[in-house]
Amino acid sequence: MRISTNMMLNDTLNNVETSYQNYVDAQQSLATGKKLNQPSDDPAGTSQALSLEESLGQLTQYAQNMNTANSFMENTDTALASVTNLIQQARSLAVQSASDTVSNAQRQNLAYQINTIIQQIGALGNSKDGSRYLFGGQKATTPPFTVSNGSYVYQGGTVANGNANLTVDIGQGESIVTNVTGDQVFTGVLSTLTQLSNDMTNNNLTAISNTDLANLDSNLSNVTQARAMLGANVQRINSSLERNSAVQENFTNLLSQVQDVDISQAAVQLQSSQLAYQAALTATSKGFQQSLLDYIK
Amino acid sequence: MSNSFLGINTAGSALIANQAVLDVISQNVSNVNTPGYSQQTANLTQMPPYTDSGVAFQSTQIGTGVQVSSITRATDEFVTQRLLSATSNQSQSNQLETTLNEVQGLYNEPGTNGLSNLMNTFFTSFQTLATNSEDSGIRTTVISNAQAMTGMFNSVSTGLTNMTTNLQGTIQSTITQANNLVGQIAKLNQQIMDGVVNDTHPNDLMDQRDQLISQLGNLVGVTTSQELSPSGQPNGMVDVYIGGMSIVQGTQSYKIPTQTETINNQPYLVNEGTPVQISGGTLGGMVQSINLIAGYQSNLDTIASSLITQVNQLHSSGYGLDGETGLNFFTGTNAATIQVNPQLVSNPNAIAAATPPAAGQSVSASNGDNASAISNLANTPIFGNNSILQQYNANITKIGADAQSFTNDYNNQTQIVQQLQSMQSSVSGVNIDEQMTNMLQYQRSYQAAAEMVTNINSMLDSLLSMVQ
Numbered sequence: 017m018r019i020s021t022n023m024m025l026n027d028t029l030n031n032v033e034t035s036y037q038n039y040v041d042a043q044q045s046l047a048t049g050k051k052l053n054q055p056s057d058d059p060a061g062t063s064q065a066l067s068l069e070e071s072l073g074q075l076t077q078y079a080q081n082m083n084t085a086n087s088f089m090e091n092t093d094t095a096l097a098s099v100t101n102l103i104q105q106a107r108s109l110a111v112q113s114a115s116d117t118v119s120n121a122q123r124q125n126l127a128y129q130i131n132t133i134i135q136q137i138g139a140l141g142n143s144k145d146g147s148r149y150l151f152g153g154q155k156a157t158t159p160p161f162t163v164s165n166g167s168y169v170y171q172g173g174t175v176a177n178g179n180a181n182l183t184v185d186i187g188q189g190e191s192i193v194t195n196v197t198g199d200q201v202f203t204g205v206l207s208t209l210t211q212l213s214n215d216m217t218n219n220n221l222t223a224i225s226n227t228d229l230a231n232l233d234s235n236l237s238n239v240t241q242a243r244a245m246l247g248a249n250v251q252r253i254n255s256s257l258e259r260n261s262a263v264q265e266n267f268t269n270l271l272s273q274v275q276d277v278d279i280s281q282a283a284v285q286l287q288s289s290q291l292a293y294q295a296a297l298t299a300t301s302k303g304f305q306q307s308l309l310d311y312i313k
Numbered sequence: 314m315s316n317s318f319l320g321i322n323t324a325g326s327a328l329i330a331n332q333a334v335l336d337v338i339s340q341n342v343s344n345v346n347t348p349g350y351s352q353q354t355a356n357l358t359q360m361p362p363y364t365d366s367g368v369a370f371q372s373t374q375i376g377t378g379v380q381v382s383s384i385t386r387a388t389d390e391f392v393t394q395r396l397l398s399a400t401s402n403q404s405q406s407n408q409l410e411t412t413l414n415e416v417q418g419l420y421n422e423p424g425t426n427g428l429s430n431l432m433n434t435f436f437t438s439f440q441t442l443a444t445n446s447e448d449s450g451i452r453t454t455v456i457s458n459a460q461a462m463t464g465m466f467n468s469v470s471t472g473l474t475n476m477t478t479n480l481q482g483t484i485q486s487t488i489t490q491a492n493n494l495v496g497q498i499a500k501l502n503q504q505i506m507d508g509v510v511n512d513t514h515p516n517d518l519m520d521q522r523d524q525l526i527s528q529l530g531n532l533v534g535v536t537t538s539q540e541l542s543p544s545g546q547p548n549g550m551v552d553v554y555i556g557g558m559s560i561v562q563g564t565q566s567y568k569i570p571t572q573t574e575t576i577n578n579q580p581y582l583v584n585e586g587t588p589v590q591i592s593g594g595t596l597g598g599m600v601q602s603i604n605l606i607a608g609y610q611s612n613l614d615t616i617a618s619s620l621i622t623q624v625n626q627l628h629s630s631g632y633g634l635d636g637e638t639g640l641n642f643f644t645g646t647n648a649a650t651i652q653v654n655p656q657l658v659s660n661p662n663a664i665a666a667a668t669p670p671a672a673g674q675s676v677s678a679s680n681g682d683n684a685s686a687i688s689n690l691a692n693t694p695i696f697g698n699n700s701i702l703q704q705y706n707a708n709i710t711k712i713g714a715d716a717q718s719f720t721n722d723y724n725n726q727t728q729i730v731q732q733l734q735s736m737q738s739s740v741s742g743v744n745i746d747e748q749m750t751n752m753l754q755y756q757r758s759y760q761a762a763a764e765m766v767t768n769i770n771s772m773l774d775s776l777l778s779m780v781q
Contacts, residue, residue: 307745
């Protein structure tokens with residue numbers, strides 16, 4: 017093939033440009049650490065990266081939901097543990113007061129103690145996690161128990177009104193109830209204790225041993241049941257959280273594989289493209305040194 | 314008996330001819346870097362011989378020297394034709410690559426400012442709202458996340474519309490530019506034909522015309538054919554066509570129609586109602602670009618409108634903290650018009666995070682069940698098996714795949730063009746070393762001829778001194 021002067025120039029220019037472009041590309045990918053800068057770099061990879069990012073965003077959100085729920089449920093359980101203790105205390109006071117060896121004056125004293133327990137349980141019924149009342153159902157911004165005519169009245173959400181449950185999404189299509197309402201665990205025990213206190217004041221020993229003690233036992237099992245339900249849900253959340261963080265780790269790795277540059281590979285690429293660029297430049301400078309013009313005198 | 318001055322005349326013709334060859338070499342060297350220049354060659358032939366019947370020769374022919382019979386340019390018509398169509402394809406794919414790069418820039422994926430992330434953030438902020446529905450700070454966050462998303466929808470949509478408007482303007486100016494070239498080609502046809510008729514070898518005009526045709530091919534794919542005179546010989550003129558439509562017919566040029574359209578994704582010009590396919594050139598690329606952009610725009614509108622419909626349907630059934638219900642979350646119908654309902658912007662408590670309360674009940678502050686339902690739209694299959702987010706990702710993948718294929722096209726076409734340019738340059742390009750060699754050769758011939766003149770002159774001197 018006949019080579020014209022410009023052909024040689026153009027070919028050399030093209031070679032230099034191509035090797036320079038490769039050099040710049042290699043430099044850029046090492047500098048940014050990303051091989052996926054726009055969809056055309058890898059259309060299938062982009063789609064994968066976008067859905068991984070979306071899943072990661074949602075997983076982070078679910079993890080946040082679960083952590084919030086965990087704190088709420090732990091606080092609920094602590095409150096209910098105190099309620100359990102107080103019921104047990106009340107029960108032993110009731111057993112004591114049911115005995116006819118106890119004087120009426122002593123029984124009055126025991127009734128006072130029951131009244132203190134009523135106040136303590138009532139206060140627990142209004143306990144909070146941050147700004148939310150634990151036992152108010154969906155009406156979590158106002159105290160669930162108010163005192164009217166000396167007795168506690170529940171004002172929170174109920175199953176009957178459809179506003180009892182605080183639900184939290186813990187995964188795609190997976191949700192969990194995080195709360196126990198005041199009317200489930202507090203209303204019963206508060207009314208039993210009020211009755212007990214009255215029976216003590218009135219020295220109604222039959223009522224104490226026949227009715228109040230049995231009611232207290234049923235109230236206690238109510239609380240125990242609620243705590244068992246909570247415990248099961250906390251466990252479910254903890255295992256969900258574990259799964260969640262394992263999946264997040266897995267997705268983060270996958271995402272990195274799709275969009276991040278393999279540093280050692282990129283470094284080698286940079287080295288070789290630099291070499292190719294230098295070679296092209298050398299060839300250019302040598303190629304144009306020779307001309308017949310140098311020899312015509 | 315031959316003329317005493319025959320020899321000096323013969324040598325004189327060599328002086329003139331060699332001088333002419335050196336002139337052509339000079340022209341070649343001067344134009345070594347001129348785009349479109351074809352190397353020229355001075356063709357030497359012997360002069361008609363002189364028949365002598367004298368003393369020295371018995372009735373024989375004797376040469377009378379050398380002349381330049383023609384100056385021709387070195388071209389390969391076949392390579393030129395292939396280069397013309399390859400250049401058109403190259404500029405078309407270059408235009409498409411540019412368009413797609415701009416489109417990708419608008420979408421800004423993958424990135425935190427891309428719609429994929431913004432839509433996802435929008436949906437997850439409804440999750441946060443679901444667990445904190447009474448929190449006014451989070452309600453404000455929901456609004457600002459939603460506004461970031463609608464803002465991006467608006468901006469991508471406006472960007473696409475602006476691209477189309479700009480392309481439409483550029484198409485018209487490209488057609489004007491092409492019409493200008495077409496007019497110049499027709500004018501050159503006239504001048505070249507005059508030259509051919511008068512046998513003056515208008516090489517430089519032909520180079521100029523090839524150059525104009527190549528420029529035209531960059532703008533719009535054209536084919537050419539040599540015109541023949543009635544005797545069947547080329548008359549030097551070239552006819553130019555777009556598709557089957559003639560735009561240069563000898564010395565006559567025709568205006569390129571300004572109306573364009575796309576049929577089956579292929580670009581067309583509309584010539585008095587008849588579609589003429591455009592094969593290549595930036596014009597073809599731009600018409601095709603407009604069609605592609607319209608497709609992306611409509612896909613984006615589908616995403617926006619289903620987002621509007623789905624979110625509004627849930628939102629209007631729910632209740633705000635303040636008991637407000639029946640409100641749409643978004644106003645607008647497509648990517649260009651989607652906005653967060655201004656009523657919600659001024660009163661975030663009206664965001665309907667709650668499901669309807671039971672009859673006779675007021676809204677419970679911590680009911681976030683409707684917010685949770687809205688948030689779960691992120692994973693609800695709406696387009697077949699695809700959720701809104703997945704459908705959007707599929708759109709981005711399509712844009713990426715289009716961009717990648719046009720980039721590959723462009724790279725391939727560039728390779729082809731470079732190869733053909735090399736082939737053309739191999740035939741038509743000037744090689745300085747070669748020209749210098751020729752220069753030395755003809756310089757020597759010139760010197761020899763001059764020596765001959767001196768020599769014969771001294772012979773004639775001797776002859777004349779005899780007479781004295």
